[in-house]
Amino acid sequence: xxxxxxxxxxxxxxxxxxxxxxxxxxxxxxxxxxxxxxxxxxxxxxxxxxxxxxxxxxxxxxxxxxxxxxxxxxxxxxxxxxxxxxxxxxxxxxxxxxxxxxxxxxxxxxxxxxxxxxxxxxxxxxxxxxxxxxxxxxxxxxxxx
Amino acid sequence: xxxxxxxxxxxxxxxxxxxxxxxxxxxxxxxxxxxxxxxxxxxxxxxxxxxxxxxxxxxxxxxxxxxxxxxxxxxxxxxxxxxxxxxxxxxxxxxxxxxxxxxxxxxxxxxxxxxxxxxxxxxxxxxxxxxxxxxxxxxxxxxxxxxxxxxxxxxxxxxxxxxxxxxxxxxxxxxxxxxxxxxxxxxxxxxxxxxxxxxxxxxxxxxxxxxxxxxxxxxxxxxxxxxxxxxxxxxxxxxxxxxxxxxxxxxxxxxxxxxxxxxxxxxxxxxxxxxxxxxxxxxxxxxxxxxxxxxxxxxxxxxxxxxxxxxxxxxxxxxxxxxxxxxxxxxxxxxxxxxxxxxxxxxxxxxxxxxxxxxxxxxxxxxxxxxxxxxxxxxxxxxxxxxxxxxxxxxxxxxxxxxxxxxxxxxxxxxxxxxxxxxxxxxxxxxxxxxx
Numbered sequence: 001x002x003x004x005x006x007x008x009x010x011x012x013x014x015x016x017x018x019x020x021x022x023x024x025x026x027x028x029x030x031x032x033x034x035x036x037x038x039x040x041x042x043x044x045x046x047x048x049x050x051x052x053x054x055x056x057x058x059x060x061x062x063x064x065x066x067x068x069x070x071x072x073x074x075x076x077x078x079x080x081x082x083x084x085x086x087x088x089x090x091x092x093x094x095x096x097x098x099x100x101x102x103x104x105x106x107x108x109x110x111x112x113x114x115x116x117x118x119x120x121x122x123x124x125x126x127x128x129x130x131x132x133x134x135x136x137x138x139x140x141x142x143x144x145x
Numbered sequence: 146x147x148x149x150x151x152x153x154x155x156x157x158x159x160x161x162x163x164x165x166x167x168x169x170x171x172x173x174x175x176x177x178x179x180x181x182x183x184x185x186x187x188x189x190x191x192x193x194x195x196x197x198x199x200x201x202x203x204x205x206x207x208x209x210x211x212x213x214x215x216x217x218x219x220x221x222x223x224x225x226x227x228x229x230x231x232x233x234x235x236x237x238x239x240x241x242x243x244x245x246x247x248x249x250x251x252x253x254x255x256x257x258x259x260x261x262x263x264x265x266x267x268x269x270x271x272x273x274x275x276x277x278x279x280x281x282x283x284x285x286x287x288x289x290x291x292x293x294x295x296x297x298x299x300x301x302x303x304x305x306x307x308x309x310x311x312x313x314x315x316x317x318x319x320x321x322x323x324x325x326x327x328x329x330x331x332x333x334x335x336x337x338x339x340x341x342x343x344x345x346x347x348x349x350x351x352x353x354x355x356x357x358x359x360x361x362x363x364x365x366x367x368x369x370x371x372x373x374x375x376x377x378x379x380x381x382x383x384x385x386x387x388x389x390x391x392x393x394x395x396x397x398x399x400x401x402x403x404x405x406x407x408x409x410x411x412x413x414x415x416x417x418x419x420x421x422x423x424x425x426x427x428x429x430x431x432x433x434x435x436x437x438x439x440x441x442x443x444x445x446x447x448x449x450x451x452x453x454x455x456x457x458x459x460x461x462x463x464x465x466x467x468x469x470x471x472x473x474x475x476x477x478x479x480x481x482x483x484x485x486x487x488x489x490x491x492x493x494x495x496x497x498x499x500x501x502x503x504x505x506x507x508x509x510x511x512x513x514x515x516x517x518x519x520x521x522x523x524x525x526x527x528x529x530x531x532x533x534x535x536x537x538x539x540x541x542x543x544x545x546x547x548x549x550x551x552x553x554x555x556x557x558x559x560x561x562x563x564x565x566x567x568x569x570x571x572x573x574x575x576x577x578x579x580x581x
Contacts, residue, residue, distance in 0.1 A: 005564060006563065046550075048550045048551055048552035049552065050548075050553070054552075055551075057550070057551065057563065060563070066525075069162065069441065069448055070441035070444060070445070072188050072190045072441075073188050073204070073207070074188065074206070074208060090204075091204060093191060093194050093200060093204070095470075095471070096469040096476050096478060096521060097441055097469040098525075099469070099478065099521055099522065099523075099524055099525055100469040100478045100480065100521075100528055101441065101467070101525050101529075102525035102526075103525055103529030103562070104525070104526070104551075104562070105522065105523030105525055105550060107525070109521070114471075
């Protein structure tokens with residue numbers, strides 16, 4: 001099971017993680033198209049910042065994930081292969097119960113599609129998730145458990 | 146006689162989550178699940194989405210089609226359990242079959258409460274709690290109709306929204322002063338009522354139905370307490386629900402407003418457990434057991450019942466009354482106590498434009514309730530603070546800020562939460578108390 005751990009001591013608050021997350025989850029995976037021409041995806045990582053302190057936070061893929069238990073439709077589930085907590089947009093009805101129960105505030109709405117898609121999927125197509133790979137100061141590290 | 150290690154009465158959130166949890170601990174024990182409806186497990190709260198045409202029948206199912214087989218569960222579809230004998234550890238089905246069990250879970254759910262209104266027996270009405278109800282509603286709204294919904298709780302309001310989507314002219318009558326009186330506070334209720342009103346749904350509050358009269362074969366007339374008359378083609382009764390406790394009561398299990406359970410979801414009788422909308426378990430905000438007939442609460446109770454039936458000794462952490470709803474594009478989330486009973490509670494609120502509203506309720510330095518309408522992102526952080534009874538003295542003034550998050554917590558608390566995931570939550574909350 002892979003987990004992404006933030007290191008606030010070295011985070012510079014540049015938000016490149018947010019940008020690369022959006023690009024990676026866009027249709028074209030092209031930075032300009034993703035932001036200017038296509039429907040911009042919802043970010044799945046969020047930088048929290050106050051003064052000089054900042055860190056990026058995404059879904060913790062909890063062992064006892066409250067979002068999975070609370071999900072009304074069964075859309076939120078654990079992917080058996082990767083261990084990641086994944087929302088199936090086909091089955092999600094946009095009731096927002098996952099947002100109500102996530103202790104990390106790590107699920108966002110896609111307000112157009114009315115689905116709770118804005119959560120980290122650990123970038124299944126990449127060896128290293130986009131936010132980790134593109135952090136300029138190793139403030140997001142990948143831990144294999 | 147058929148015999149199971151685990152017999153499950155019920156086939157909804159609590160029952161299925163119990164099966165998942167007990168299977169994870171006991172891969173071999175035999176499981177028999179008895180569901181009186183003729184469906185495999187479906188998501189009850191989705192019936193309004195089905196009627197509104199937002200999902201199809203496939204979207205109703207809570208688990209994939211091969212679920213029972215893959216989990217090694219004997220699914221008794223459409224089989225109602227009539228009786229249980231706790232001494233001999235036997236259950237009896239409506240068909241007269243006798244089944245032995247080693248451990249039993251009562252996940253019998255709720256039943257709609259139908260108030261005694263004069264003339265109700267003479268008119269046709271629907272409830273709105275099951276897939277069959279949804280099918281009836283779909284059939285009865287194949288042509289545009291005038292619909293009257295009695296009760297503006299979650300079920301009534303969701304019925305109203307679904308009927309509206311079916312092209313019905315909808316009126317909702319609520320005896321209390323406002324819509325969603327339990328789940329929301331007055332301001333949030335007004336926001337929802339305003340949205341519904343703008344879409345053409347008539348909302349009448351502070352007035353009950355005093356009398357009903359049939360008009361021809363299917364239609365009817367409702368006379369309100371104030372004397373107003375409302376004609377309808379379709380009547381939906383959605384006044385409230387009650388825990389289904391008959392089976393437990395017949396077996397001699399104490400049931401005061403819900404099947405009483407301890408922290409392990411055990412009833413007073415040995416090897417009989419209860420979970421879900423029928424059970425009365427700990428509410429951490431109320432500080433005492435309560436029935437919270439809500440899907441996520443039922444699922445969580447089921448999970449703990451399952452773990453403990455399979456030999457675990459893991460106390461249920463308790464829950465709080467929480468709701469996530471959306472009406473005509475306005476999302477509203479609430480958790481814990483949103484309507485404090487007296488002035489010993491502190492309320493902080495903020496109102497913006499376009500349905501934006503946020504509120505927290507505190508008792509001393511402990512967050513006991515929250516409500517967010519319009520912008521709901523990251524509401525779960527507040528829910529978790531409520532659930533953990535954390536001391537929030539240091540962050541009180543930031544709770545409603547849009548940027549509120551882990552950045553506001555002391556560094557050690559933040560670390561604990563983030564690095565250890567949910568397993569670290571309890572510890573983190575303890576630290577927050579010490580830190581505060």
